[in-house]
Amino acid sequence: MNMIKTEKLTFEYIRRDEEGNVEGITRAVDQVDLDVEKGDFIAILGHNGSGKSTLAKHMNAIFFPTEGTIYVGGMDTGDESHIWDIRKTAGMVFQNPDNQIIGQVVEEDVGFGPENMGIPTKEIWERVEESLKAVGMYAYRKHSPNKLSGGQKQRVSIAGVLAMHPECIVLDEPTAMLDPQGRKEVIRAVRALNEVENITIILITHYMEEVVMADKVFVMDKGSIKMQGSPKEIFSQVDKLKELRLTVPQVTLLAEECRKAGMPFSKGILTIDEFMEELQCLLS
Amino acid sequence: MPIILNHVNCIYEAGTNMEVAALKDVNLVIPDGQFIGLIGHTGSGKSSLVQHLNGLMKPTGGEVYFDGQDIADEDYDKKKLRSDVGLVFQYPEHQLFEADVFSDVCFGPKNLGLSKKEIELRAYEALKMVGLEDEYFYQSPFDLSGGQKRRAAIAGVIAMKPRVLILDEPTAGLDPKGREEILNLIKKLHEEMGITIILVSHSMDDVADYVERIIVMNHGEVFLDDEPKAVFSHKEELEKIGLAVPTVTEIMSRCAGKGFPVDDTVTTIEEAKAELLKLYKKR
Numbered sequence: 001m002n003m004i005k006t007e008k009l010t011f012e013y014i015r016r017d018e019e020g021n022v023e024g025i026t027r028a029v030d031q032v033d034l035d036v037e038k039g040d041f042i043a044i045l046g047h048n049g050s051g052k053s054t055l056a057k058h059m060n061a062i063f064f065p066t067e068g069t070i071y072v073g074g075m076d077t078g079d080e081s082h083i084w085d086i087r088k089t090a091g092m093v094f095q096n097p098d099n100q101i102i103g104q105v106v107e108e109d110v111g112f113g114p115e116n117m118g119i120p121t122k123e124i125w126e127r128v129e130e131s132l133k134a135v136g137m138y139a140y141r142k143h144s145p146n147k148l149s150g151g152q153k154q155r156v157s158i159a160g161v162l163a164m165h166p167e168c169i170v171l172d173e174p175t176a177m178l179d180p181q182g183r184k185e186v187i188r189a190v191r192a193l194n195e196v197e198n199i200t201i202i203l204i205t206h207y208m209e210e211v212v213m214a215d216k217v218f219v220m221d222k223g224s225i226k227m228q229g230s231p232k233e234i235f236s237q238v239d240k241l242k243e244l245r246l247t248v249p250q251v252t253l254l255a256e257e258c259r260k261a262g263m264p265f266s267k268g269i270l271t272i273d274e275f276m277e278e279l280q281c282l283l284s
Numbered sequence: 285m286p287i288i289l290n291h292v293n294c295i296y297e298a299g300t301n302m303e304v305a306a307l308k309d310v311n312l313v314i315p316d317g318q319f320i321g322l323i324g325h326t327g328s329g330k331s332s333l334v335q336h337l338n339g340l341m342k343p344t345g346g347e348v349y350f351d352g353q354d355i356a357d358e359d360y361d362k363k364k365l366r367s368d369v370g371l372v373f374q375y376p377e378h379q380l381f382e383a384d385v386f387s388d389v390c391f392g393p394k395n396l397g398l399s400k401k402e403i404e405l406r407a408y409e410a411l412k413m414v415g416l417e418d419e420y421f422y423q424s425p426f427d428l429s430g431g432q433k434r435r436a437a438i439a440g441v442i443a444m445k446p447r448v449l450i451l452d453e454p455t456a457g458l459d460p461k462g463r464e465e466i467l468n469l470i471k472k473l474h475e476e477m478g479i480t481i482i483l484v485s486h487s488m489d490d491v492a493d494y495v496e497r498i499i500v501m502n503h504g505e506v507f508l509d510d511e512p513k514a515v516f517s518h519k520e521e522l523e524k525i526g527l528a529v530p531t532v533t534e535i536m537s538r539c540a541g542k543g544f545p546v547d548d549t550v551t552t553i554e555e556a557k558a559e560l561l562k563l564y565k566k567r
Binding site: 046047048049095149150151173176177178179180181182206208242245246247249250251253254257258261262263272275276279280282283 | 325326327429430431456457458459460461462486487489526527528530531532534535538539542544553554556557560561563564567
Protein backbone atom coordinates (compact mmCIF):
# COMPACT_ATOMS: atom_id res chain seq x y z
CA MET A 1 0.00 0.00 0.00
CA ASN A 2 1.11 3.57 -0.63
CA MET A 3 1.97 5.53 2.45
CA ILE A 4 2.34 8.75 0.53
CA LYS A 5 1.35 9.36 -3.03
CA THR A 6 1.40 12.64 -4.89
CA GLU A 7 -0.12 13.34 -8.28
CA LYS A 8 1.27 16.35 -10.12
CA LEU A 9 1.67 18.17 -6.83
CA THR A 10 2.35 21.86 -7.38
CA PHE A 11 2.73 24.58 -4.79
CA GLU A 12 2.92 28.26 -5.62
CA TYR A 13 3.10 31.27 -3.41
CA ILE A 14 2.72 34.93 -4.18
CA ARG A 15 5.65 37.20 -3.46
CA ARG A 16 4.69 40.66 -2.25
CA ASP A 17 6.73 43.79 -1.61
CA GLU A 18 6.51 45.76 1.64
CA GLU A 19 3.31 47.56 0.60
CA GLY A 20 1.69 44.23 -0.15
CA ASN A 21 1.75 44.62 -3.93
CA VAL A 22 2.18 41.43 -5.85
CA GLU A 23 5.72 41.07 -7.20
CA GLY A 24 5.37 37.67 -8.75
CA ILE A 25 4.60 34.04 -8.21
CA THR A 26 7.14 31.46 -7.11
CA ARG A 27 6.57 27.83 -7.93
CA ALA A 28 8.26 26.05 -5.04
CA VAL A 29 7.05 22.58 -5.97
CA ASP A 30 6.47 21.76 -9.60
CA GLN A 31 4.39 18.78 -10.76
CA VAL A 32 5.84 16.23 -8.40
CA ASP A 33 4.79 12.59 -8.74
CA LEU A 34 5.99 10.60 -5.78
CA ASP A 35 5.21 7.14 -4.43
CA VAL A 36 6.32 6.03 -1.02
CA GLU A 37 5.49 2.45 -0.02
CA LYS A 38 4.62 1.57 3.55
CA GLY A 39 7.74 0.66 5.54
CA ASP A 40 10.15 2.34 3.11
CA PHE A 41 13.10 4.44 4.12
CA ILE A 42 13.16 7.34 1.71
CA ALA A 43 15.71 10.13 1.48
CA ILE A 44 15.17 13.45 -0.25
CA LEU A 45 18.22 15.43 -1.32
CA GLY A 46 18.44 18.85 -2.91
CA HIS A 47 20.28 22.13 -2.48
CA ASN A 48 18.98 25.00 -0.33
CA GLY A 49 15.85 26.32 -1.97
CA SER A 50 15.17 23.26 -4.12
CA GLY A 51 11.72 22.73 -2.63
CA LYS A 52 12.39 19.78 -0.30
CA SER A 53 10.94 21.35 2.82
CA THR A 54 7.94 22.73 1.00
CA LEU A 55 7.20 19.26 -0.34
CA ALA A 56 7.68 17.74 3.12
CA LYS A 57 5.24 20.18 4.70
CA HIS A 58 2.53 18.82 2.39
CA MET A 59 2.90 15.38 3.93
CA ASN A 60 1.70 16.64 7.28
CA ALA A 61 -1.02 18.95 5.93
CA ILE A 62 0.84 22.11 6.91
CA PHE A 63 0.82 23.22 3.28
CA PHE A 64 -1.85 22.33 0.73
CA PRO A 65 -1.21 21.87 -2.98
CA THR A 66 -2.01 24.74 -5.33
CA GLU A 67 -2.59 22.11 -7.99
CA GLY A 68 -2.52 18.34 -7.91
CA THR A 69 -3.20 16.05 -4.98
CA ILE A 70 -1.35 14.36 -2.15
CA TYR A 71 -2.63 11.26 -0.38
CA VAL A 72 -1.28 10.40 3.06
CA GLY A 73 -2.26 6.91 4.16
CA GLY A 74 -4.84 6.99 1.39
CA MET A 75 -6.41 10.26 2.64
CA ASP A 76 -6.50 13.36 0.46
CA THR A 77 -5.07 16.30 2.43
CA GLY A 78 -7.42 18.60 0.54
CA ASP A 79 -10.33 17.04 2.44
CA GLU A 80 -10.53 19.04 5.66
CA SER A 81 -12.32 16.33 7.59
CA HIS A 82 -9.16 14.20 7.43
CA ILE A 83 -6.69 16.79 8.68
CA TRP A 84 -6.26 15.41 12.20
CA ASP A 85 -6.06 11.84 11.00
CA ILE A 86 -3.39 12.86 8.51
CA ARG A 87 -1.34 14.60 11.18
CA LYS A 88 -1.64 11.51 13.33
CA THR A 89 -0.55 9.32 10.44
CA ALA A 90 2.48 11.38 9.42
CA GLY A 91 4.52 13.00 12.18
CA MET A 92 7.08 15.67 11.53
CA VAL A 93 10.48 16.46 13.06
CA PHE A 94 12.18 19.76 12.24
CA GLN A 95 15.74 21.03 12.12
CA ASN A 96 16.03 22.94 15.36
CA PRO A 97 15.27 20.83 18.45
CA ASP A 98 14.83 23.97 20.55
CA ASN A 99 11.85 25.00 18.46
CA GLN A 100 9.88 21.84 19.09
CA ILE A 101 10.44 21.05 22.74
CA ILE A 102 8.01 22.74 25.09
CA GLY A 103 7.93 20.57 28.21
CA GLN A 104 9.91 21.31 31.38
CA VAL A 105 10.67 17.63 31.84
CA VAL A 106 11.52 15.18 29.07
CA GLU A 107 8.63 12.78 29.77
CA GLU A 108 6.09 15.62 29.90
CA ASP A 109 7.28 16.87 26.55
CA VAL A 110 6.88 13.45 24.99
CA GLY A 111 3.41 13.12 26.52
CA PHE A 112 2.22 16.41 25.03
CA GLY A 113 1.19 14.94 21.67
CA PRO A 114 -0.86 12.00 22.92
CA GLU A 115 -2.43 14.21 25.60
CA ASN A 116 -3.74 16.52 22.88
CA MET A 117 -5.16 13.51 21.12
CA GLY A 118 -7.29 12.77 24.17
CA ILE A 119 -5.58 9.50 25.02
CA PRO A 120 -6.37 8.17 28.55
CA THR A 121 -3.68 9.08 31.09
CA LYS A 122 -2.57 5.52 31.76
CA GLU A 123 -2.00 4.90 28.06
CA ILE A 124 -0.15 8.22 27.67
CA TRP A 125 2.44 7.05 30.18
CA GLU A 126 2.76 3.71 28.46
CA ARG A 127 3.35 5.47 25.16
CA VAL A 128 5.86 7.89 26.69
CA GLU A 129 7.79 4.99 28.12
CA GLU A 130 7.92 2.94 24.92
CA SER A 131 8.77 5.99 22.79
CA LEU A 132 11.64 7.08 25.01
CA LYS A 133 12.94 3.52 25.06
CA ALA A 134 12.76 3.32 21.26
CA VAL A 135 15.08 6.34 20.85
CA GLY A 136 17.32 5.38 23.77
CA MET A 137 16.35 8.32 25.99
CA TYR A 138 14.41 6.52 28.76
CA ALA A 139 17.20 7.12 31.28
CA TYR A 140 16.70 10.86 30.80
CA ARG A 141 12.93 10.89 31.32
CA LYS A 142 13.09 13.04 34.46
CA HIS A 143 15.67 15.47 33.04
CA SER A 144 15.08 19.00 31.91
CA PRO A 145 15.31 19.14 28.09
CA ASN A 146 17.46 22.29 28.12
CA LYS A 147 20.27 20.41 29.84
CA LEU A 148 20.49 17.82 27.05
CA SER A 149 22.87 17.81 24.09
CA GLY A 150 21.55 18.59 20.63
CA GLY A 151 21.42 14.94 19.61
CA GLN A 152 19.58 14.02 22.80
CA LYS A 153 17.08 16.85 22.33
CA GLN A 154 16.45 15.78 18.78
CA ARG A 155 15.81 12.21 19.95
CA VAL A 156 13.32 13.57 22.48
CA SER A 157 11.60 15.40 19.61
CA ILE A 158 11.41 12.13 17.71
CA ALA A 159 10.01 10.36 20.77
CA GLY A 160 7.35 13.07 21.00
CA VAL A 161 6.25 12.28 17.47
CA LEU A 162 6.52 8.55 18.07
CA ALA A 163 4.18 8.74 21.07
CA MET A 164 1.40 9.74 18.71
CA HIS A 165 1.85 6.35 16.99
CA PRO A 166 2.37 7.64 13.48
CA GLU A 167 2.75 5.27 10.55
CA CYS A 168 5.20 7.61 8.93
CA ILE A 169 7.73 10.18 10.18
CA VAL A 170 9.00 13.03 8.04
CA LEU A 171 12.33 14.44 9.25
CA ASP A 172 13.36 17.78 7.77
CA GLU A 173 17.14 18.09 8.18
CA PRO A 174 17.05 16.67 11.70
CA THR A 175 20.84 16.59 11.99
CA ALA A 176 21.79 19.95 10.48
CA MET A 177 22.51 21.56 13.84
CA LEU A 178 24.18 18.58 15.50
CA ASP A 179 27.78 17.49 16.00
CA PRO A 180 29.03 14.18 14.52
CA GLN A 181 28.15 12.26 17.67
CA GLY A 182 24.62 13.69 17.83
CA ARG A 183 24.17 13.06 14.14
CA LYS A 184 25.06 9.40 14.57
CA GLU A 185 22.69 8.99 17.53
CA VAL A 186 19.76 10.47 15.62
CA ILE A 187 20.37 8.47 12.44
CA ARG A 188 20.75 5.27 14.46
CA ALA A 189 17.44 5.96 16.23
CA VAL A 190 15.69 6.69 12.93
CA ARG A 191 17.01 3.50 11.35
CA ALA A 192 15.84 1.45 14.31
CA LEU A 193 12.32 2.88 14.01
CA ASN A 194 12.28 1.85 10.38
CA GLU A 195 13.71 -1.62 10.88
CA VAL A 196 12.13 -2.60 14.17
CA GLU A 197 8.83 -0.72 14.24
CA ASN A 198 8.41 -0.71 10.46
CA ILE A 199 7.65 3.01 10.45
CA THR A 200 7.92 4.68 7.07
CA ILE A 201 10.73 7.25 7.13
CA ILE A 202 11.18 10.27 4.91
CA LEU A 203 14.53 11.85 5.65
CA ILE A 204 15.52 15.21 4.20
CA THR A 205 19.20 15.96 4.56
CA HIS A 206 22.32 17.65 3.22
CA TYR A 207 24.62 14.96 4.50
CA MET A 208 25.25 12.40 1.80
CA GLU A 209 26.58 9.85 4.28
CA GLU A 210 23.16 9.63 5.95
CA VAL A 211 21.50 8.55 2.76
CA VAL A 212 23.48 5.43 1.86
CA MET A 213 21.17 3.01 3.66
CA ALA A 214 17.92 4.43 2.29
CA ASP A 215 15.71 2.21 0.12
CA LYS A 216 15.25 4.99 -2.36
CA VAL A 217 16.65 8.46 -2.91
CA PHE A 218 14.91 11.39 -4.57
CA VAL A 219 16.90 14.41 -5.72
CA MET A 220 15.05 17.69 -6.09
CA ASP A 221 15.96 20.82 -8.00
CA LYS A 222 13.80 23.86 -8.76
CA GLY A 223 10.78 22.20 -7.23
CA SER A 224 10.77 19.04 -9.27
CA ILE A 225 12.28 15.61 -8.90
CA LYS A 226 15.37 15.39 -11.09
CA MET A 227 16.72 11.98 -10.09
CA GLN A 228 15.39 8.93 -8.28
CA GLY A 229 16.75 5.52 -7.55
CA SER A 230 18.71 3.44 -5.08
CA PRO A 231 21.62 5.17 -3.32
CA LYS A 232 23.98 3.22 -5.55
CA GLU A 233 22.27 4.43 -8.72
CA ILE A 234 22.18 8.03 -7.49
CA PHE A 235 25.72 8.24 -6.15
CA SER A 236 27.27 6.70 -9.24
CA GLN A 237 26.32 9.90 -11.08
CA VAL A 238 28.91 12.18 -9.49
CA ASP A 239 28.93 14.85 -12.19
CA LYS A 240 25.17 15.16 -12.35
CA LEU A 241 24.93 15.56 -8.59
CA LYS A 242 27.58 18.27 -8.65
CA GLU A 243 25.53 20.14 -11.26
CA LEU A 244 22.66 20.06 -8.75
CA ARG A 245 24.91 21.64 -6.07
CA LEU A 246 25.25 18.31 -4.27
CA THR A 247 28.07 15.90 -3.80
CA VAL A 248 28.62 12.22 -3.03
CA PRO A 249 30.00 10.64 0.13
CA GLN A 250 33.76 11.11 0.44
CA VAL A 251 34.45 7.39 0.00
CA THR A 252 32.40 7.34 -3.21
CA LEU A 253 34.32 10.35 -4.47
CA LEU A 254 37.68 8.75 -3.73
CA ALA A 255 36.69 5.55 -5.57
CA GLU A 256 35.41 7.59 -8.51
CA GLU A 257 38.62 9.65 -8.71
CA CYS A 258 40.73 6.49 -8.61
CA ARG A 259 38.51 4.91 -11.26
CA LYS A 260 39.06 7.90 -13.56
CA ALA A 261 42.80 7.53 -13.04
CA GLY A 262 42.73 3.90 -14.13
CA MET A 263 42.01 1.85 -11.02
CA PRO A 264 38.91 -0.16 -11.94
CA PHE A 265 36.72 0.41 -8.88
CA SER A 266 33.04 -0.26 -9.58
CA LYS A 267 30.66 2.70 -9.72
CA GLY A 268 28.72 3.90 -6.71
CA ILE A 269 30.73 2.51 -3.81
CA LEU A 270 28.94 3.74 -0.71
CA THR A 271 30.74 2.53 2.38
CA ILE A 272 34.32 2.21 3.58
CA ASP A 273 33.78 -1.56 3.96
CA GLU A 274 32.82 -1.90 0.31
CA PHE A 275 35.78 0.22 -0.66
CA MET A 276 38.22 -1.90 1.33
CA GLU A 277 36.84 -5.11 -0.14
CA GLU A 278 37.29 -3.91 -3.71
CA LEU A 279 40.69 -2.45 -2.95
CA GLN A 280 41.91 -5.78 -1.65
CA CYS A 281 40.69 -7.54 -4.82
CA LEU A 282 42.35 -4.90 -6.99
CA LEU A 283 45.67 -5.17 -5.23
CA SER A 284 45.88 -8.93 -4.96
CA MET B 285 50.82 41.06 17.31
CA PRO B 286 49.55 37.69 18.37
CA ILE B 287 46.75 36.85 20.76
CA ILE B 288 48.05 35.17 23.88
CA LEU B 289 45.95 33.21 26.34
CA ASN B 290 47.74 32.75 29.63
CA HIS B 291 46.28 30.15 32.01
CA VAL B 292 42.74 31.13 31.11
CA ASN B 293 40.00 29.67 33.27
CA CYS B 294 36.30 30.23 32.97
CA ILE B 295 33.91 28.95 35.59
CA TYR B 296 30.18 29.48 35.35
CA GLU B 297 28.16 29.91 38.53
CA ALA B 298 31.28 29.67 40.69
CA GLY B 299 30.59 28.85 44.32
CA THR B 300 27.15 27.33 43.69
CA ASN B 301 26.28 23.69 43.20
CA MET B 302 25.71 24.49 39.52
CA GLU B 303 29.40 25.26 39.09
CA VAL B 304 30.73 24.28 35.66
CA ALA B 305 34.25 24.87 34.38
CA ALA B 306 33.90 25.84 30.72
CA LEU B 307 37.62 26.49 30.27
CA LYS B 308 40.39 24.94 32.31
CA ASP B 309 43.89 26.39 32.20
CA VAL B 310 43.97 27.21 28.52
CA ASN B 311 47.32 28.41 27.17
CA LEU B 312 47.49 29.38 23.51
CA VAL B 313 49.44 31.67 21.23
CA ILE B 314 47.67 32.72 18.06
CA PRO B 315 50.14 34.43 15.72
CA ASP B 316 49.06 36.91 13.05
CA GLY B 317 47.87 35.48 9.78
CA GLN B 318 47.30 31.87 10.84
CA PHE B 319 44.38 29.80 9.57
CA ILE B 320 43.20 27.74 12.53
CA GLY B 321 40.50 25.11 12.91
CA LEU B 322 38.95 24.93 16.37
CA ILE B 323 37.28 21.56 16.83
CA GLY B 324 35.34 19.95 19.61
CA HIS B 325 31.99 18.34 20.22
CA THR B 326 29.06 20.26 21.70
CA GLY B 327 29.91 21.50 25.18
CA SER B 328 33.68 21.13 24.80
CA GLY B 329 34.32 24.82 25.43
CA LYS B 330 34.82 26.05 21.84
CA SER B 331 32.26 28.82 22.08
CA SER B 332 33.41 29.92 25.52
CA LEU B 333 36.94 30.12 24.18
CA VAL B 334 36.11 32.31 21.18
CA GLN B 335 34.01 34.63 23.29
CA HIS B 336 37.09 35.30 25.41
CA LEU B 337 39.04 36.37 22.34
CA ASN B 338 37.01 39.50 21.72
CA GLY B 339 36.13 40.30 25.30
CA LEU B 340 32.52 39.13 25.26
CA MET B 341 33.44 37.01 28.25
CA LYS B 342 35.99 37.73 30.95
CA PRO B 343 38.21 34.95 32.23
CA THR B 344 37.54 34.05 35.86
CA GLY B 345 41.28 33.33 36.07
CA GLY B 346 44.26 34.08 33.83
CA GLU B 347 44.64 36.72 31.11
CA VAL B 348 43.98 37.25 27.44
CA TYR B 349 46.50 39.53 25.73
CA PHE B 350 45.86 41.29 22.44
CA ASP B 351 48.63 43.48 21.04
CA GLY B 352 50.54 42.83 24.22
CA GLN B 353 47.92 44.30 26.52
CA ASP B 354 45.58 42.46 28.86
CA ILE B 355 42.10 42.99 27.44
CA ALA B 356 40.62 42.92 30.93
CA ASP B 357 42.52 46.12 31.82
CA GLU B 358 40.29 48.99 32.92
CA ASP B 359 41.62 51.31 30.22
CA TYR B 360 41.54 48.77 27.42
CA ASP B 361 39.63 50.04 24.38
CA LYS B 362 36.95 47.35 24.12
CA LYS B 363 35.34 48.97 21.12
CA LYS B 364 38.57 48.78 19.18
CA LEU B 365 39.04 45.17 20.26
CA ARG B 366 35.63 44.23 18.90
CA SER B 367 36.38 45.72 15.52
CA ASP B 368 39.81 44.08 15.48
CA VAL B 369 38.46 40.66 16.40
CA GLY B 370 35.34 39.98 14.33
CA LEU B 371 33.03 37.23 15.46
CA VAL B 372 30.58 35.60 13.06
CA PHE B 373 28.09 33.65 15.12
CA GLN B 374 26.33 30.47 14.13
CA TYR B 375 23.49 31.17 11.68
CA PRO B 376 24.63 34.81 11.34
CA GLU B 377 21.83 35.47 8.86
CA HIS B 378 19.42 35.53 11.82
CA GLN B 379 21.06 38.82 12.76
CA LEU B 380 20.29 40.58 9.50
CA PHE B 381 17.75 43.27 10.21
CA GLU B 382 18.04 46.28 7.90
CA ALA B 383 15.69 47.03 5.01
CA ASP B 384 18.35 46.37 2.40
CA VAL B 385 21.61 44.47 2.19
CA PHE B 386 23.81 47.54 1.81
CA SER B 387 22.46 49.27 4.95
CA ASP B 388 22.88 46.07 6.89
CA VAL B 389 26.56 45.86 6.01
CA CYS B 390 26.96 49.57 6.86
CA PHE B 391 25.64 49.04 10.39
CA GLY B 392 28.95 47.86 11.89
CA PRO B 393 31.25 50.57 10.48
CA LYS B 394 28.59 53.20 11.25
CA ASN B 395 29.00 52.35 14.93
CA LEU B 396 32.73 52.93 14.65
CA GLY B 397 32.02 56.63 14.10
CA LEU B 398 33.49 56.75 10.58
CA SER B 399 32.56 59.26 7.89
CA LYS B 400 29.66 58.38 5.61
CA LYS B 401 31.98 58.06 2.66
CA GLU B 402 34.30 55.67 4.49
CA ILE B 403 31.37 53.61 5.77
CA GLU B 404 29.93 53.16 2.29
CA LEU B 405 33.31 52.41 0.80
CA ARG B 406 33.91 49.69 3.38
CA ALA B 407 30.46 48.20 2.86
CA TYR B 408 31.00 48.16 -0.90
CA GLU B 409 34.38 46.47 -0.59
CA ALA B 410 33.07 43.92 1.89
CA LEU B 411 30.14 42.98 -0.34
CA LYS B 412 32.48 42.65 -3.33
CA MET B 413 34.79 40.51 -1.23
CA VAL B 414 32.06 38.01 -0.34
CA GLY B 415 30.94 37.92 -3.96
CA LEU B 416 27.53 39.56 -3.73
CA GLU B 417 26.78 41.37 -7.00
CA ASP B 418 25.52 44.96 -7.20
CA GLU B 419 22.00 43.79 -8.07
CA TYR B 420 21.54 42.48 -4.51
CA PHE B 421 22.71 45.64 -2.72
CA TYR B 422 19.29 47.25 -2.44
CA GLN B 423 17.26 44.09 -2.02
CA SER B 424 15.84 43.10 1.31
CA PRO B 425 18.29 40.68 2.96
CA PHE B 426 15.32 38.39 3.56
CA ASP B 427 14.82 37.86 -0.16
CA LEU B 428 18.26 36.32 -0.61
CA SER B 429 18.98 32.59 -0.65
CA GLY B 430 20.42 30.89 2.43
CA GLY B 431 24.01 31.01 1.18
CA GLN B 432 23.69 34.63 0.02
CA LYS B 433 22.22 35.71 3.36
CA ARG B 434 25.13 34.13 5.14
CA ARG B 435 27.60 35.92 2.88
CA ALA B 436 25.83 39.24 3.49
CA ALA B 437 26.11 38.64 7.25
CA ILE B 438 29.82 37.85 6.93
CA ALA B 439 30.26 41.04 4.87
CA GLY B 440 28.85 42.97 7.82
CA VAL B 441 31.71 41.74 9.96
CA ILE B 442 34.37 42.17 7.26
CA ALA B 443 33.33 45.81 6.85
CA MET B 444 34.67 46.38 10.36
CA LYS B 445 38.11 45.51 8.91
CA PRO B 446 38.95 42.92 11.54
CA ARG B 447 42.48 41.58 11.85
CA VAL B 448 41.18 38.37 13.32
CA LEU B 449 38.00 36.73 12.06
CA ILE B 450 36.32 34.00 14.08
CA LEU B 451 33.54 32.01 12.43
CA ASP B 452 31.36 29.67 14.49
CA GLU B 453 30.13 26.78 12.31
CA PRO B 454 29.88 28.95 9.20
CA THR B 455 28.64 26.09 7.02
CA ALA B 456 25.83 24.75 9.25
CA GLY B 457 22.62 24.12 7.34
CA LEU B 458 24.05 24.80 3.89
CA ASP B 459 23.98 22.37 0.97
CA PRO B 460 27.30 20.83 -0.12
CA LYS B 461 27.95 23.43 -2.80
CA GLY B 462 27.07 26.22 -0.36
CA ARG B 463 29.49 24.74 2.17
CA GLU B 464 32.27 24.73 -0.40
CA GLU B 465 31.51 28.32 -1.44
CA ILE B 466 31.66 29.64 2.11
CA LEU B 467 34.88 27.76 2.88
CA ASN B 468 36.49 29.07 -0.31
CA LEU B 469 35.39 32.58 0.63
CA ILE B 470 37.07 32.23 4.02
CA LYS B 471 40.21 30.94 2.34
CA LYS B 472 40.17 33.98 0.06
CA LEU B 473 39.83 36.36 3.03
CA HIS B 474 42.82 34.70 4.59
CA GLU B 475 44.95 34.79 1.47
CA GLU B 476 44.02 38.19 0.04
CA MET B 477 43.53 40.22 3.18
CA GLY B 478 45.93 38.37 5.44
CA ILE B 479 43.30 38.06 8.17
CA THR B 480 43.90 35.57 10.96
CA ILE B 481 41.09 33.03 10.72
CA ILE B 482 39.68 30.84 13.48
CA LEU B 483 37.19 28.41 12.04
CA VAL B 484 35.04 26.70 14.65
CA SER B 485 33.61 23.42 13.45
CA HIS B 486 32.41 19.94 14.36
CA SER B 487 33.58 18.58 11.09
CA MET B 488 37.12 17.41 10.43
CA ASP B 489 36.17 16.84 6.80
CA ASP B 490 35.39 20.55 6.49
CA VAL B 491 38.55 21.92 8.02
CA ALA B 492 41.10 19.33 6.89
CA ASP B 493 41.57 20.81 3.42
CA TYR B 494 41.89 24.41 4.56
CA VAL B 495 43.57 25.03 7.87
CA GLU B 496 47.24 24.99 8.83
CA ARG B 497 46.67 24.29 12.52
CA ILE B 498 43.98 22.46 14.46
CA ILE B 499 43.11 23.04 18.09
CA VAL B 500 40.95 20.28 19.57
CA MET B 501 39.00 21.12 22.72
CA ASN B 502 37.62 18.59 25.17
CA HIS B 503 35.99 19.25 28.56
CA GLY B 504 37.22 22.84 28.50
CA GLU B 505 40.84 21.88 27.94
CA VAL B 506 43.10 22.02 24.92
CA PHE B 507 43.25 18.34 23.99
CA LEU B 508 45.43 18.58 20.88
CA ASP B 509 47.09 21.54 19.18
CA ASP B 510 49.15 20.83 16.10
CA GLU B 511 49.17 20.82 12.33
CA PRO B 512 46.34 18.75 10.80
CA LYS B 513 48.36 15.66 9.89
CA ALA B 514 49.78 15.41 13.41
CA VAL B 515 46.32 15.84 14.95
CA PHE B 516 44.77 13.16 12.76
CA SER B 517 47.47 10.69 13.73
CA HIS B 518 45.69 10.54 17.10
CA LYS B 519 42.76 8.69 15.55
CA GLU B 520 41.83 6.60 18.58
CA GLU B 521 42.02 9.44 21.09
CA LEU B 522 39.85 11.58 18.81
CA GLU B 523 37.26 8.85 18.50
CA LYS B 524 37.20 8.44 22.25
CA ILE B 525 36.11 12.06 22.67
CA GLY B 526 33.38 11.80 20.02
CA LEU B 527 35.26 13.20 17.05
CA ALA B 528 36.19 11.49 13.83
CA VAL B 529 39.19 11.87 11.54
CA PRO B 530 38.38 12.90 7.95
CA THR B 531 36.87 10.03 5.92
CA VAL B 532 39.94 9.93 3.71
CA THR B 533 42.27 9.56 6.68
CA GLU B 534 40.01 6.81 8.03
CA ILE B 535 40.25 4.89 4.73
CA MET B 536 44.02 5.22 4.57
CA SER B 537 44.39 4.14 8.15
CA ARG B 538 42.28 1.04 7.40
CA CYS B 539 44.58 0.34 4.43
CA ALA B 540 47.63 0.65 6.62
CA GLY B 541 45.93 -1.67 9.11
CA LYS B 542 45.59 -4.29 6.36
CA GLY B 543 49.34 -4.06 5.82
CA PHE B 544 49.38 -1.92 2.68
CA PRO B 545 52.32 0.50 2.75
CA VAL B 546 50.44 3.82 2.54
CA ASP B 547 50.83 7.16 4.26
CA ASP B 548 47.92 7.11 6.72
CA THR B 549 48.17 10.79 7.60
CA VAL B 550 46.85 12.15 4.29
CA THR B 551 43.69 14.19 4.54
CA THR B 552 42.54 15.06 1.02
CA ILE B 553 41.07 13.01 -1.82
CA GLU B 554 43.93 14.07 -4.10
CA GLU B 555 46.61 12.82 -1.72
CA ALA B 556 44.79 9.57 -1.06
CA LYS B 557 44.31 8.97 -4.77
CA ALA B 558 48.05 9.41 -5.36
CA GLU B 559 48.83 6.95 -2.56
CA LEU B 560 46.42 4.32 -3.87
CA LEU B 561 47.61 4.68 -7.46
CA LYS B 562 51.18 4.15 -6.32
CA LEU B 563 50.08 0.91 -4.66
CA TYR B 564 48.12 -0.17 -7.72
CA LYS B 565 51.06 0.38 -10.09
CA LYS B 566 53.47 -1.51 -7.85
CA ARG B 567 51.13 -4.50 -7.63
